[in-house]
Amino acid sequence: MAGSSTALARLLLAAGLQGQRLAATQLALLRQVPAWGFDNLLADWVYLRFLQYHGSRGARAATGYDLNPQYFRAIVERDPHFLAAYFYLSPATSLFAGKPQTSVALIGQRLQHIDTSRTPRACYLWVYRGTDQMLFLPGQQAAARSYRNAARCAQQHDSAQMHQLARSARDTARFLRTHPIGDRERANAWAGILRRAPDGATRQRAIRAIERLGGEVTATAGGQLEVQLPPRGAAQRQQPAEPRR
Structure with a gap:
């Protein structure tokens, strides 16, 4: 047998x-x-x-x-x-194929062909790019630039969603310019991936990463996922390496 x-x-x-x-x-x-x-x-x-x-x-x-x-x-x-392809294929390329540099490069190249003043959702591509740079690639100032670009992009649009994106991206860029990335910041970035996850497999990878960094993910009575980040000043851990295959 x-x-x-x-x-x-x-x-x-x-x-x-x-x-x-x-x-x-x-x-x-x-x-x-x-x-x-x-x-x-x-x-x-x-x-x-x-x-x-x-x-x-x-x-x-x-x-x-x-x-x-x-x-x-x-x-x-x-x-x-x-845009729907970016939102699915970016995490599929970074998390599953282990090629965040490819995702970062493709988003950067193709953004040159998108008129973000007419396409508000395209502003999130800068967030996806910055998240990959922050979590997986060396040099956090590149991630800060992507978040600044996300904020500038969102400021072109007058909606509550874009105002929130502009504030969040601007705050992240400001933090990245002046602080080293710790477990709390990485867990928060993974929480963003969890919120945007296009499928269950991506959600499970994000949850495992958050938990390895000292955070906690729980489900509410209504089925919503809530993330408790690691405390500030927690001992620095090695960045988790998700299996690529």
Whole structure:
């Protein structure tokens, strides 16, 4: 029985690797073929393929999430205004594929093609970028610049949501300029990821990170998640490293 299970696992792994190689080839070709003016439709199709790929947990447990960055690039190069794709693929690339630098670079590049004065939700892309820079990459001043840009972007819009974003981003940028990042700040950034999480797997990763940093996540009677951050001045811990595969 054990031998049969091992053989089946090997067959599944081989099939998964073959499927992953095929998907990688398709993505490489998609970046080169002309869309004849239907770039947004092609981006939609690739996004649906990504959802199928990312959501296949059994296959991903065997072969990992290495194609997430390639899906991200293929989609936003075709349609830089596809905001829903950024909000899903940014954490998918940073948390699951372990490529925060790719997410940061793609968001920075594609923001140049988005008129944020006409697209308020695009201001959140600066927050996603700053969060990746703060949590995963060296040099917190780069994160501070992203949060400053988020604040400037939000100030273009007259709504309660954008006013709140401007205040929050401005406060974060000010803090990052003058204070080292500690466990409380990292846990707060993970709490932001938890609030914005597009799926259950991302929520679970955020909860585990918050708890490793000394915070606590509880559910209210109404099913809402509440985050208690670590106390100020708590002993500094090593930044948690979420498994990438």
